[in-house]
Amino acid sequence: MPANKEDGTNPEGHIWRIAPSRRDFVGFLGWGAVLTSIGVGTLAWVRLMYPRVLFEPPSQFKLGRPQEYAPRSVSDKWIRAYRFWLARFDDRFVAVSALCTHLGCTPRYLNTEDKFKCPCHGSGFRGFSSGWKVIATNFEGPAPRPLERFKLTIADDGQILVDKGIVFRLDKDETEKPGAFLPYA
Amino acid sequence: MAEPNKGWFDIVKSSYVWKSMFRHEYQDTYRNRVLQVSSNVFLHLHPTKIRRHALRLRFTWCMGGITFLLFLILTVTGVILMFYYRPTGEYAYHDMKYLQFDVPFGMIMRNMHRWGAHAMVIAVWLHMFRVFMTGSYKPPREFNWVIGVNLLVMTLMLSFTGYLLPWDQLSIWAVTVGTNMGRATPLLGHEGPFAEFLGVNARYDARALLTAGRLVGAATLLRFYVLHCIFIPIIAAVLMIVHFWRVRKDGGISGPL
Numbered sequence: 001m002p003a004n005k006e007d008g009t010n011p012e013g014h015i016w017r018i019a020p021s022r023r024d025f026v027g028f029l030g031w032g033a034v035l036t037s038i039g040v041g042t043l044a045w046v047r048l049m050y051p052r053v054l055f056e057p058p059s060q061f062k063l064g065r066p067q068e069y070a071p072r073s074v075s076d077k078w079i080r081a082y083r084f085w086l087a088r089f090d091d092r093f094v095a096v097s098a099l100c101t102h103l104g105c106t107p108r109y110l111n112t113e114d115k116f117k118c119p120c121h122g123s124g125f126r127g128f129s130s131g132w133k134v135i136a137t138n139f140e141g142p143a144p145r146p147l148e149r150f151k152l153t154i155a156d157d158g159q160i161l162v163d164k165g166i167v168f169r170l171d172k173d174e175t176e177k178p179g180a181f182l183p184y185a
Numbered sequence: 186m187a188e189p190n191k192g193w194f195d196i197v198k199s200s201y202v203w204k205s206m207f208r209h210e211y212q213d214t215y216r217n218r219v220l221q222v223s224s225n226v227f228l229h230l231h232p233t234k235i236r237r238h239a240l241r242l243r244f245t246w247c248m249g250g251i252t253f254l255l256f257l258i259l260t261v262t263g264v265i266l267m268f269y270y271r272p273t274g275e276y277a278y279h280d281m282k283y284l285q286f287d288v289p290f291g292m293i294m295r296n297m298h299r300w301g302a303h304a305m306v307i308a309v310w311l312h313m314f315r316v317f318m319t320g321s322y323k324p325p326r327e328f329n330w331v332i333g334v335n336l337l338v339m340t341l342m343l344s345f346t347g348y349l350l351p352w353d354q355l356s357i358w359a360v361t362v363g364t365n366m367g368r369a370t371p372l373l374g375h376e377g378p379f380a381e382f383l384g385v386n387a388r389y390d391a392r393a394l395l396t397a398g399r400l401v402g403a404a405t406l407l408r409f410y411v412l413h414c415i416f417i418p419i420i421a422a423v424l425m426i427v428h429f430w431r432v433r434k435d436g437g438i439s440g441p442l
Contacts, residue, residue, distance in 0.1 A: 050389055120358060
């Protein structure tokens with residue numbers, strides 16, 4: 001390695017030395033410490049912005065007994081509290097998410113028009129008469145895919161148990177997986 | 186004891202307190218005129234020289250100045266609204282209604298803030314349009330254009346965060362829609378391109394950083410309030426300082442060709 005000249009500059013005359021002096025080294029350490037603490041502080045701040053506990057509705061809850069729901073209907077009962085519909089078909093229940101797949105508004109179920117309709121940008125999803133297989137498929141407006149479905153099981157006490165943490169997507173052919181519907185004749 | 190030929194104003198001016206504040210004499214001389222400006226922290230911010238064309242309204246539209254004036258109005262009315270507004274899920278909407286219907290002069294403060302905010306967004310766009318059409322983004326002012334674009338973003342972010350604060354249906358769903366666009370952020374949004382590289386999910390991604398959860402809720406309201414009242418205004422103010430300083434350092438307001 002070429003040596004520094006006597007005045008501390010390198011052979012080309014630039015002020016930067018080729019071999020770091022003790023002063024360079026200490027300066028490097030100092031700036032390294034400053035930048036490291038800023039970096040660690042920034043990372044800690046980003047982590048701080050993600051709370052560990054979310055004060056949001058629980059993802060699992062009981063919906064009462066199956067016979068409480070009218071046959072061949074879409075129930076609005078849980079829309080306000082938990083934001084999904086419970087549709088009862090001839091042989092099964094399906095829990096349809098009320099979270100529009102466009103930009104997250106809450107659609108409404110229009111019984112007479114037989115469709116789910118989002119008030120924000122007009123997305124429409126097929127209604128009850130389309131059958132359990134394709135119910136809530138998007139057919140008009142900007143929504144890119146069907147409404148999601150939530151996991152349904154029967155709890156030990158005979159009530160329907162829904163788990164909003166587990167979703168099934170029609171566009172991924174998940175509607176016949178166990179839990180994507182609740183068989184009930 | 187006052188001397189008999191001195192008025193009370195002379196006595197005040199010769200006092201220690203007055204002289205500690207105003208370091209120049211009162212006579213109308215060129216030197217004192219300069220000192221009046223240069224020894225005053227507020228007046229010294231003015232440029233020493235303004236070109237005649239910089240005052241031509243048809244050239245500048247004064248949109249930058251109007252934007253800054255609106256920012257000052259929004260700062261003052263915003264701070265006044267903060268005396269009554271509580272950014273929590275229980276109180277926010279009712280405090281907004283309270284300000285409108287019962288607080289003396291609350292209605293005009295809220296409406297000045299609301300319409301001023303709309304006007305500021307419009308003025309910023311018109312300012313940008315003017316700067317573009319007069320070619321004022323060209324060297325040596327190209328860096329100031331970049332600062333200006335950042336200020337535009339800050340203005341839009343202020344507008345967006347402020348929109349949630351009334352906490353009514355319109356604001357909740359508008360912010361639901363707005364934050365959901367964050368799902369599609371490249372790398373940082375859980376439905377965006379390359380999301381799998383960083384392993385982000387719906388719980389930890391760019392959208393969750395804004396909404397403080399999976400939904401727009403009370404935590405989002407508090408977060409937007411802090412962003413709206415503290416975080417973004419400070420960044421915008423710093424950028425404005427740089428913006429105005431650069432205008433002068435790059436030769437003042439650009440002139441007609």
